[in-house]
Amino acid sequence: MARLVHSMIRVLEEARSLDFYRRAFGLEVADRIAFDDFTLIYLRTPYGDFELELTVNAGRAEPYALGEGYGHLAVVVEDLAAERVRMEAEELSPGPLRELLHQGQPMARFFFIADPDGYRIEVLQRFGRFR
Numbered sequence: 624m625a626r627l628v629h630s631m632i633r634v635l636e637e638a639r640s641l642d643f644y645r646r647a648f649g650l651e652v653a654d655r656i657a658f659d660d661f662t663l664i665y666l667r668t669p670y671g672d673f674e675l676e677l678t679v680n681a682g683r684a685e686p687y688a689l690g691e692g693y694g695h696l697a698v699v700v701e702d703l704a705a706e707r708v709r710m711e712a713e714e715l716s717p718g719p720l721r722e723l724l725h726q727g728q729p730m731a732r733f734f735f736i737a738d739p740d741g742y743r744i745e746v747l748q749r750f751g752r753f754r
Contacts, residue, residue: 629665630696631676632742633687637664639739640677646713647736647744648698650675687740695735695743703732703748710736710746717746 634640644650650666664677732748
């Protein structure tokens, strides 16, 4: 049986990204492995084993092109409105609250936020299939 363990994104500045993910989602460094040409940083919360792997390539000066294939990461929170207010107070620029209906029924309540490199993150209210 397969088990998802991490998702990787390339980031330009380690400190800026660590600060964002800590303040926005409470992610802390679980491991940091430095190589000659790049560094791998694994982030997670105390609530699960899934990790976000940040790759920082040495000597990179230009931001990464996100491409048209990347969509978003998603996180689930207990109180969506409170998290949005908290992120606004942290000056993290969360987007507006939205609701997705399917056949007239609520399917999801969410907002988007972007990290310092432009990666979009969907913040979802814990509800229905999003547990």
